[in-house]
Amino acid sequence: MNEQQQLIIETLNRLLTDLCTPEVVDRSESGTFAENLWQILTETGLTAAGIGVEAGGSGGDLEDSLLVIREAARFAAPVPLAEHFIAGLLLSEQGQSIESGPVTIASGKFIISDGLSLSGTADDVAFARWCAQVVLVAQGSDGLKLCRVPASDFDIVQKNSVAGEPRDSISVNTKVAAESAFSVDSQTPERIKLMGAALRALMMSGALESVLEMTVQYSLERSQFGRPISKFQAIQQQLAILAGEVAACQMASHSVVEAFSTFGELDIAIGKARIGEAVSICTDIAHQVHGAMGYTLEHSLNHRTRRLWSWREEYGNEREWQKIVGRHFCAQGADKLWGSMTAL
Amino acid sequence: MFQGLKFEPFKLPDEAELIRQEVREFLARELDPGTLPNSDFNAGESAEFSRKLGAQGWIGMTWPKEYGGLGKSFLERYVVTEELLAAGAPVGCHWIADRQSGPLMLKFGTEEQKQRFLPKIVSGDFFFSIGMSEPDSGSDLASIRTSAKKTDGGWLLNGSKIWTSYAHTNQYMVTLVRTEPPSENRHAGMSQLVVDLSDKNVTVTGIRNLSGEEDFNQVFFDDVFIPDDMLIGTPGNGWEQVMSELGYERSGPERFLSAFRVIVEFAREIESNPSDEQLVLLGKLVSHLVTLRRMSISVAGMLGEGKLPLTEAALIKDLGNSYERMVPEIVRLSVSGDCSRRFVDTLNECILHAPSFTLRGGTREVLKGVIARGLGLR
Structure with a gap:
């Protein structure tokens, strides 16, 4: 991490400590968007770090925004930073700037006519109900088109993920403005999925770090049989396993960051698979150590663990990405297995 | 973190x-x-x-x-x-x-x-062996009793070391011994001596491991004379010297590659016609291995800069050893009955050696204790 990035993380940390309290996360789940949080993140330029200034972003490195998204996940920030970022990147490639209101991205089945009539549906659209615009890819007569559509054009059926985060079903039948439809190449949907998987991997790794910190802290504070439970070897061994998994995820997330700008599919696949796999081990231990307290909605452990259970499924779960990794290495053949691993 | x-x-x-x-x-x-x-x-x-x-x-x-x-x-x-x-x-x-x-x-x-x-x-x-464990001192290394008493021009060594790999073929063994009686500070009073394994007062007895090989031994010392110039470092400083080796001992690729040939033979079994399940498993094994290797290289980088990342090293060994133990167990269930002889032999050899992975160089329980200390729990 360079100095600039350290500064971003420190600023963000202070901001989120104040603005992304457990109450704010809970309120979001019961239907109130964390408007204030989003607004201040926008004003400080943190929702568009890494997107060029000419495209309405705050400039800086791509890596900056990845760090922001990872850090925000440590706090379970209930805002669509990842989707807004992907939308921003896609729009900036078209020379377009992104709105300050959250923009989400929809992956579904959309068709667009030559006259720019758009129709179709998508499920699991993050935060659609609270977004200003939706960015999506539609099939046109001569290839794919990236469309930017006001969220008010959609019928939105509100649904929630296992974490209580908005994952809405949306449908549309509208006319897209000519300046809001752009021809894109056939790889675009895969690229969106890859970016989504990379960001979910980073978010999981951030949330897992926070889970480790919370669990260690809790074990130091909670006393049973006359001493902190952290003094019991059984607990120490469990926390050591947790720390090992979290450290592996930290390492895998570094590689995901490096692979992001080049769409390095293999490294992103390895990251999403490895980090996703850590989730069950880590949440199991964290909940066990937290005891019944951690099983309540009152304790903010659930803000992390439930998100982890949701994020590991999104943009392809471990199985899906492991298969991609497995297919690549199987195709190399047994005697090239090692060589292709060291070439990564 | x-x-x-x-x-x-x-x-x-x-x-x-x-x-x-x-x-x-x-x-x-x-x-x-x-x-x-x-x-x-x-x-x-x-x-x-x-x-x-x-x-x-x-x-x-x-x-x-x-x-x-x-x-x-x-x-x-x-x-x-x-x-x-x-x-x-x-x-x-x-x-x-x-x-x-x-x-x-x-x-x-x-x-x-x-x-x-x-x-x-x-x-x-x-070639060198390491003499650390004793029949009554495994994970609790500070409890060793093998001792060397000062004598004219050297030390008189008595006691026994165990689980000493290749002591029967190697020329020397760096041996951790007590040169002072135990005191309140359990870690004080130990020294490292180079023992010439061909000395007539040294007896090496082979021990058969699970696969039938006699690659480790018990080594007995009966009034073995060790000249002064065979003591390494400072008398009494043995514990610190041993601890400083651990970063190198625990973080290297030998802590997660022990089962690698099983993965290679698994890939060979499936490469012509893999099922989805087999691809998923291969992808899982590779994802773990690539990540472990990057962690290990990260520690190698730190060691190269002169740092001593002991907790990270323990963590790699623990994570890597669990992986090595897991590999043969999940691979064996993901192939059909008619496997090549080569695959079966590789798998069986790994299974017979696997219990040693999580024992040698620090048991997984000891390593987890080291990690717990790094987390501030002890």
Whole structure:
């Protein structure tokens, strides 16, 4: 991490400590968007770090925004930073700037006519109900088109993920403005999925770090049989396993960051698979150590663990990405297995 | 993350990648196609192979030229070791001398000791064992009772060491002994002595392991005279000296590659017609391995910068050992009944060695204690 990035993380940390309290996360789940949080993140330029200034972003490195998204996940920030970022990147490639209101991205089945009539549906659209615009890819007569559509054009059926985060079903039948439809190449949907998987991997790794910190802290504070439970070897061994998994995820997330700008599919696949796999081990231990307290909605452990259970499924779960990794290495053949691993 | 637990990405330098090619060409020439490769560092030995490796300059390669080394970086050595293991080369003879005994002498030894031992280790002529565990002292190393009493011009050594790999074929053993009676500070009063295993007062008795091999031993000392110049470092400083080796001992590729040949043979079994389940499993195994390797290289980078990341090293060993234990168990259930002989032999060999993975170099329970300390729990 360079100095600039350290500064971003420190600023963000202070901001989120104040603005992304457990109450704010809970309120979001019961239907109130964390408007204030989003607004201040926008004003400080943190929702568009890494997107060029000419495209309405705050400039800086791509890596900056990845760090922001990872850090925000440590706090379970209930805002669509990842989707807004992907939308921003896609729009900036078209020379377009992104709105300050959250923009989400929809992956579904959309068709667009030559006259720019758009129709179709998508499920699991993050935060659609609270977004200003939706960015999506539609099939046109001569290839794919990236469309930017006001969220008010959609019928939105509100649904929630296992974490209580908005994952809405949306449908549309509208006319897209000519300046809001752009021809894109056939790889675009895969690229969106890859970016989504990379960001979910980073978010999981951030949330897992926070889970480790919370669990260690809790074990130091909670006393049973006359001493902190952290003094019991059984607990120490469990926390050591947790720390090992979290450290592996930290390492895998570094590689995901490096692979992001080049769409390095293999490294992103390895990251999403490895980090996703850590989730069950880590949440199991964290909940066990937290005891019944951690099983309540009152304790903010659930803000992390439930998100982890949701994020590991999104943009392809471990199985899906492991298969991609497995297919690549199987195709190399047994005697090239090692060589292709060291070439990564 | 918590203080003391940091894995920064680290890229192997170009010169390390150049050596990789040389090692691959060497191995393609030298490995006997008739023997089954085994990536467990402790499961194959050939003095002849070690001497050939020495002739290439790849034993003690980081050591100064005056002692026969090449003055190469720690990362170049890393590449050589991982290539040897991945190819399943018989590295048992020189492994400990290269990894541990030599560096120990470089750090704590006298000029005379360095001159006497290091060039011969480099050439693949002197092989070393480690004498730490005793029949009553396993994980609790500080409880050792083997002792050396001061005598004219040296020390008189009595007691016994156990689980000493290759003591029956190696020339020397670096032995941790009590040179003072136990005191309130359990870690005080220990020293490291170089024992000549051919001494007539040293008895080496083989112990058969699960696979029937006698690669480890019990070693008995009956009034063995150790000249003063065979003590390494400072009398009484043995514990600190031993602890300083652990970063190297625990973080290397031998802590997660022991089962690698099983993955290679699994890939060979499935490569012509893999099922989805088999691809998923291969992807899982590779994802873990790639990540472990990056963690290990990250620690190698830290070691190369002169840092001593003991918690990270323990963490890699623990995570890596669990992985090595998992590999044969999940692979065996994901193939059909009619597998090649080669696959079955590789798998069985790994299963028979697997219990040692999580014992040698610190049990997983001890390692988790080290990690817990790093987390501030103890």
